[in-house]
Amino acid sequence: xxxxxxxxxxxxxxxxxxxxxxxxxxxxxxxxxxxxxxxxxxxxxxxxxxxxxxxxxxxxxxxxxxxxxxxxxxxxxxxxxxxxxxxxxxxxxxxxxxxxxxxxxxxxxxxxxxxxxxxxxxxxxxxxxxxxxxxxxxxxxxxxxxxxxxxxxxxxxxxxxxxxxxxxxxxxxxxxxxxxxxxxxxxxxxxxxxxxxxxxxxxxxxxxxxxxxxxxxxxxxxxxxxxxxxxxxxxxxxxxxxxxxxxxxxxxxxxxxxxxxxxxxxxxxxxxxxxxxxxxxxxx
Amino acid sequence: xxxxxxxxxxxxxxxxxxxxxxxxxxxxxxxxxxxxxxxxxxxxxxxxxxxxxxxxxxxxxxxxxxxxxxxxxxxxxxxxxxxxxxxxxxxxxxxxxxxxxxxxxxxxxxxxxxxxxxxxxxxxxxxxxxxxxxxxxxxxxxxxxxxxxxxxxxxxxxxxxxxxxxxxxxxxxxxxxxxxxxxxxxxxxxxxxxxxxxxxxxxxxxxxxxxxxxxxxxxxxxxxxxx
Numbered sequence: 001x002x003x004x005x006x007x008x009x010x011x012x013x014x015x016x017x018x019x020x021x022x023x024x025x026x027x028x029x030x031x032x033x034x035x036x037x038x039x040x041x042x043x044x045x046x047x048x049x050x051x052x053x054x055x056x057x058x059x060x061x062x063x064x065x066x067x068x069x070x071x072x073x074x075x076x077x078x079x080x081x082x083x084x085x086x087x088x089x090x091x092x093x094x095x096x097x098x099x100x101x102x103x104x105x106x107x108x109x110x111x112x113x114x115x116x117x118x119x120x121x122x123x124x125x126x127x128x129x130x131x132x133x134x135x136x137x138x139x140x141x142x143x144x145x146x147x148x149x150x151x152x153x154x155x156x157x158x159x160x161x162x163x164x165x166x167x168x169x170x171x172x173x174x175x176x177x178x179x180x181x182x183x184x185x186x187x188x189x190x191x192x193x194x195x196x197x198x199x200x201x202x203x204x205x206x207x208x209x210x211x212x213x214x215x216x217x218x219x220x221x222x223x224x225x226x227x228x229x230x231x232x233x234x235x236x237x238x239x240x241x242x243x244x245x246x247x248x249x250x251x252x253x254x255x256x257x258x259x260x261x262x263x264x265x266x267x268x269x270x271x272x273x274x275x276x277x278x279x280x281x282x283x284x
Numbered sequence: 285x286x287x288x289x290x291x292x293x294x295x296x297x298x299x300x301x302x303x304x305x306x307x308x309x310x311x312x313x314x315x316x317x318x319x320x321x322x323x324x325x326x327x328x329x330x331x332x333x334x335x336x337x338x339x340x341x342x343x344x345x346x347x348x349x350x351x352x353x354x355x356x357x358x359x360x361x362x363x364x365x366x367x368x369x370x371x372x373x374x375x376x377x378x379x380x381x382x383x384x385x386x387x388x389x390x391x392x393x394x395x396x397x398x399x400x401x402x403x404x405x406x407x408x409x410x411x412x413x414x415x416x417x418x419x420x421x422x423x424x425x426x427x428x429x430x431x432x433x434x435x436x437x438x439x440x441x442x443x444x445x446x447x448x449x450x451x452x453x454x455x456x457x458x459x460x461x462x463x464x465x466x467x468x469x470x471x472x473x474x475x476x477x478x479x480x481x482x483x484x485x486x487x488x489x490x491x492x493x494x495x496x497x498x499x500x501x502x503x504x505x506x507x508x509x510x511x
Contacts, residue, residue: 002389013377198375199386205373207362207438208390 006216007223017192018224024188025228026235028181029265033236033253035177036261039170040253046163053128053159055121055151057140061089063117067145072119078139080127085120089113116147130156178264185228185265186272189221193276200280210281217277218270225269229262285311285442285473286332291341293327293498301327302498304341309475309491311441314468316484317477319495325477328495329446332475334361346441363391366435366443370450372427374419380406380430381415387437405433409463425456432463442473449483457483 057075059068072084087095092115097104121136133156137149193200196217203213240252286309293302302324309315317325330336331343334350343350348361374383384402393401406415409429414422419430428448435443445464449457461483468474478484484492494502 198373202373202375202386202434203390205362205367206387206391206434207359209359210356212390212392 002212003215003219007219014192014195017195018220021188021192021224022227022231025185025225025265025269026231028184029229029232029261030235032174032177032181032264033232033261034239035174036253036257037236037240037250039166039174040257041250042166044251046159046166047125049159050125050128050163053133053151053156054123055133055137055140055149057119057121057137057149058116058147059118060145060147061116063145067143068117068119071140071143071146075119075121075136075140078136080123080132081121081136082124082127083122085122087118087120089115089117092116092118128156128159130160182268182272185225185268186275189224189269189272190276192220192224193217193273193280197280200277204281213281214274214277217273221269221271221273222266223269224273225265225267226262228269229265232265233258233262285309285313285346286475287342287344288328288331289342289344291331291338291343293324293331293336294339300498302331302338302495305495305498305500306341307493307500307503309442309473311473312468312471313473314465314487314490315473315475316487316490316492317475317495318479318481318484318492320479322497323495324498325479325495326446327498329367329444329475329477332442332444333365333367334358359391363438364441366432366438366440368428368431368435368443368445368448370447372419372424372431372451374427374430374434376420377418379416379418380411380422380426380433383419383430384433384437387434391438393437401437402433405436406430408436409433410459423456424452425459428452428456428460429463432460432467436467440472442475443467445474445476447478448476449478449480461487 075081075084093113096115123132133151137151140146140149200213243250288305288307291302291305294300317328319325331338332345337350345361346364353361381402384405385398388398388401406412409432411426411429414426419427449460464474492504493500
């Protein structure tokens with residue numbers, strides 16, 4: 001009870017200092033939030049491109065239906081394959097006419113359909129790596145009635161490289177931003193605690209227990225962290241709305257990330273305050 | 285009550301602040317701890333308050349030994365040893381009453397009892413009329429009285445006072461000294477560190493200990509002191 005009263009009283013007694021602490025926490029977490037927003041949208045964009053990665057197995061014209069059925073059955077059981085779709089010669093020609101309208105006349109004058117029938121092999125999410133694509137294409141090529149299996153190796157390699165760069169950048173930059181945010185939060189709360197060093201001293205002097213001394217400061221740290229996290233959330237959301245309305249359509253970050261960010265603010269607040277008080281208690 | 289046995293204190297940069305000091309302050313005694321600046325008076329007070337641990341030897345305060353009491357349990361010692369300083373160390377933004385009440389509140393006194401007890405303590409030090417005044421608006425003597433009331437909040441066995449009259453004029457000094465003697469008359473031991481020998485001379489019946497360069501060189505209660 002005393003801890004709650006004192007933590008709230010600290011906000012009342014020095015609103016500017018505690019407000020500044022929360023603002024610093026908020027700005028530090030805003031950087032993390034904006035980075036999260038950018039990273040999430042980059043990830044979505046790459047995933048959308050990745051969706052289009054598939055293996056196409058071209059079949060000989062003389063393949064029998066039961067062989068196609070068997071191939072479809074066996075390929076759908078290969079590890080990493082999500083679905084196998086049959087595209088007949090006619091479907092292929094229709095699709096070509098739709099996709100390539102400039103060549104419409106050429107396609108309509110054909111006496112014989114030159115396009116092969118094929119199987120479009122879609123891979124499971126997370127399995128669209130060069131290794132898996134190459135393996136699945138190799139598996140298809142084992143069948144004698146498969147003339148060729150293509151998957152746009154260069155394209156897949158590039159996407160995969162982009163993914164790796166994205167993951168590396170997210171880890172390094174995200175980690176750096178989080179570390180910087182943690183340092184800023186720790187400094188802000190240390191300043192707030194330093195301003196109350198006289199109280200800590202008196203508490204120690206008259207025989208207050210260490211846990212009793214720490215509790216209000218931990219709570220104050222948690223409140224400053226929570227307030228800062230909410231400020232960061234508000235500013236990040238405003239940025240998202242502005243970008244969405246005036247620049248281009250982007251997606252809002254997952255709610256789990258938002259909850260994680262707010263929890264991180266509270267945890268940083270508690271840990272930073274705890275360390276700062278502990279240090280003060282040692283020095284007195 | 286207080287017993288120092290062959291106590292030495294060495295600081296990493298300053299070297300020895302105390303060397304092989306042994307002394308005993310029984311219950312209800314009034315002791316002046318004298319000596320020049322840097323003689324080890326404040327170090328002795330800190331060791332009795334267990335704000336520091338001796339490098340060698342043992343400090344005992346009531347049932348607590350510096351060798352046995354853990355950091356976690358130091359609060360128990362602090363509640364048995366009241367401490368006042370030359371610079372009062374009050375919380376400036378709070379009233380006299382709030383300063384005393386703060387000590388009671390943070391040491392677990394029942395909330396309903398805090399104000400009444402704080403008022404009684406202020407009455408004991410003759411400061412009831414100034415209970416509502418902010419600490420920084422009080423005179424030096426009045427601030428020291430608030431500090432004494434705060435030090436008495438947990439009914440300690442002993443009151444330590446480190447140069448408590450150093451910032452006070454003659455009249456305020458007399459008032460504070462009278463207060464210390466009143467407290468002592470109630471059975472509480474008082475250990476007062478001071479370099480003011482003229483002040484010590486006014487109280488010939490008090491016990492006087494003198495430190496020099498960290499060694500106890502004089503004890504009025506002993507025939508000889510081995511240095």
